[in-house]
Amino acid sequence: MNFLANFTMTGLEILTTIFIFVVGLTVLAVIVMFIADSSQSRDAIRHNYPVVGRFRELFTRLGEFFRQYFFALDREEMPFNRAERDWVYKSAKGKNNTHPFGSTRNLNLVGCPIFVNCAFPRLDEEATDPPPVEFGPHTPNPYRIESIINISAMSYGSLSKPAIRALSHGAARAGCYLNTGEGGLAPYHLEGGCDVVFQMGTAKYGCRNEDATLNEKNLAEIAARPEVKMIEVKLAQGAKPGKGGILPAAKVTREIAKIRGIPAGKASISPNRHPEIDNMGELLDFIERVRRVSKLPTGFKTVMGAYGWVDDLCDEIEKRGIESAPDFITLDGGDGGTGAAPMSLMDNVGLPLKQALPILTDILERRGLRDRIKIIASGKLVTPAEVAWAYCAGADVVNTARGFMFSIGCIQAMRCHTNNCPTGVTTHKKSLQGGLDPKVKGPRVANYVDKMRRDVAMIAHSCGAPHARALKRFHVRIQQDDGTSVPLDQLLARSRPLAPHEYAKENS
Template sequence: MYALQVLSLIFVAAIGAAVLIALVLFFIDRTQTGDAIRRNYPVIGRFRGLFTSLGEFFRQYFFAMDREEMPFNRAQRDWVYHATRGKDNTVAFGSTRNLNVPGTPIFVNAIFPPLDDQFSLTEPMVIGPTAKVPYVARSIYNISGMSYGAISRPAVEALSRGAARAGIWFNTGEGGLAPYHELGGCDLVYQIGTAKFGIRDKDGGIDDEKLAQVGANPLVKMFELKLAQGAKPGKGGILPGEKVNAEIAAIRGLEIGQPGISPNRHREIDDFGDLLDVIGHIREVSGKPVGFKTVIGSSDEWEGLFRLIVERGADSAPDFIAIDGGEGGTGAAPMPLIDLVGMPIREALPRIVDLRDRHGLKDRIRIIASGKLVNPADVAWAICLGADFVTSARGFMFSLGCIQALKCNRNTCPTGITTHDPGLQKGLVVEDKYVKVANYAKAVIKEVETIAHSVGVSEPRLMRRRHVRIVQADGSSVPFNKIRPSYRPDTSK
């Protein structure tokens, strides 16, 4: 009998201790700022960390390996997460990447590379030399378009502050300029979507007075006319009504709860002539460089644009062309468009670079590459093929703590990035996340410069197609300049 009483007391004490520990952990998780999941889901959220730490063991025997997940595998995401800490991001015991997979890039290291004190550093590059206010862009890696509305207020603020700290630009996305874009004081690229949010007149066209007002903002360095984006070429932006609160409605000119559906294209642009006219008009009114973003279906169709630019003169050219791959991402898009429409960036980029260079416009038009380019190797590959800049949205979402929950099109993002639910947004602590955004950007740039140093050049943009080999179906690799010879004016192909 006495033993039963002792066991009962021990059981009650154990239960009490468990409850007390749970309460302490609940308080710790609610008040900490470094982990959005634990902050939003106290105690329970700790199991994600436990299962993540055990994930390698379980994946090895039962589930997908590190490089088998889609759209971004665990190795890609883990690199970003580690980079955000601003610490050493080295690995041990060799590569886990299968280097025999067709399409894998392999960089060609120099036999006698520069010494360690002869660094490869990225030089600033001018965009829009003929604009009233040209833009001297400092970074090769920047934040692609993410609208306030598609992502949350704390996410926009963290990206803005992180971009300023890292010295990179931040594209506003097509949702207009929100106050949170400006909080960090970073360089901004104002994206003009088909709905003209933020600068639209009553008929849905461009209001020149509003455009001039945005152009006068010293933080706005360029304008990007969005023709199409990778996940849904031929279809406009889709902002679900549950994300349209009072503030977003005011910025975009919508009703509260009204879905933000953009037209599938700009009504005033029917051909390349119209496109150049609109670009010239925006540049004249705003005084800032202007380019456009699109997805390539067939490069043959774009031949006409470059011929027209040559005919009209280089001053008529867009200041930049942002190429989004068909594999690009978004918060909401029909699956057939995500999966099946638009040329992948690995094919589209060299085709457009070649068209530009063939028509003698290399120094006039800058090429920006976008589309699942989140790791240093991706960025270095794009630079080798002729991109002047690379932008990413999803890479920077990972730097904010995105766990690829695939709920961007709902208002239930567990990390607070793509939701306007205040209860979920509190998990995204700006003071913590903006530092991680900056660390990630700096890590990508530093490692691209490391690759450039390894192949023997002093600046990443001096990398050429001969510096990267592409693995073929038989497992051998071929220099990319043999697969697709460059039209660069230099003779070192």
């Protein structure tokens, strides 16, 4: 008993000593922080309120997460609210997406699309699969795509290795294509055996000379891969129109640097535009050069701001002949973008897709080039209603990037550019990639595609259309500020862009 009593007392003494040590260490740390805060002048809050002022930055950071999980309503968050993300998560996991007790969406908001169901919708047995879209009929290797939804441009570098592998395997399983983004062609893009669209950014990663000009030999080698089906020349992207791609130094690993042809550990900043392209003639020259070397359908990606250039492009095509036209235009909305970008560009430059897509389709239709130049729509199209709207507005094919990021686990933590993505989607830290298993996430990519196809078809059938590509502008109405809605075809007829001769006449 005496032994136990002595042992207990000794244990209490040890605990007391540890407690006093921890308290002393805490007091010392507070004193050090107090002196450091009160003697510095970089942060006024910390200077005027030593130690306590440090909590402001902590709470600011934590506030984003608390709002997401505890305070924000299902339809409040930006850029994607919880209801939209949950639809993707459940679809990717193959779960039931039906909901009880009516919609939680405010259908009276200006701009809200309302699809016009018909009195006698299509029976399931009357529905048909969307017809394939053919790209590059004048090339040696035209490409036919059936999928109504495909993976938009996301580079290996912006996304992690397991993320790209999951997308590649999922795309192959779903029968859709994967756009490489501007970071070059990585072996992980090819791993799953899916169709690949190779994107050539302004820095020409993967097919560049040391001075960043086009290396035709490297391009030919990339195009010779059987998985590579088209070449997309990127002029601009949604998050930062007028500025090239940005990959922070922390994400430029040795492997990524080798694939891109740049130094490792140094920030990868692309030029604002292709130095070879400064007018419509040079654009068509460059597209023809790429098409000649690759022997593949070739188009370009851009963001609509000013749109007079579209008529200039059509004028140049008319001079040269129909074969000189780009095989497609990928139109990104100014509200798009998965990568890092300056807020001034992300928030305020470039038309949203809902304005830009009808403008582009109308001009090409008026100039008689709508059938020749296919339109790929991209920009915040992550749910069936948004995709169906894009087909109503005139898209031939729809791409999405962030929808597929959600399908493989993205939680919208807003840490993409820091290399600290908590789900492993946009980080190259091995410690954070463990939960992103391509064998698990690949099937979820395919599930998302399958659910998207089913639900867009369901909207089309409700409107009386046999498939998504048969949707027209009169199939959707747009909510107005007076509480009424207007069919999209009538709404756009009121505000369609004037042809040059109409503008000249009106302002004469």
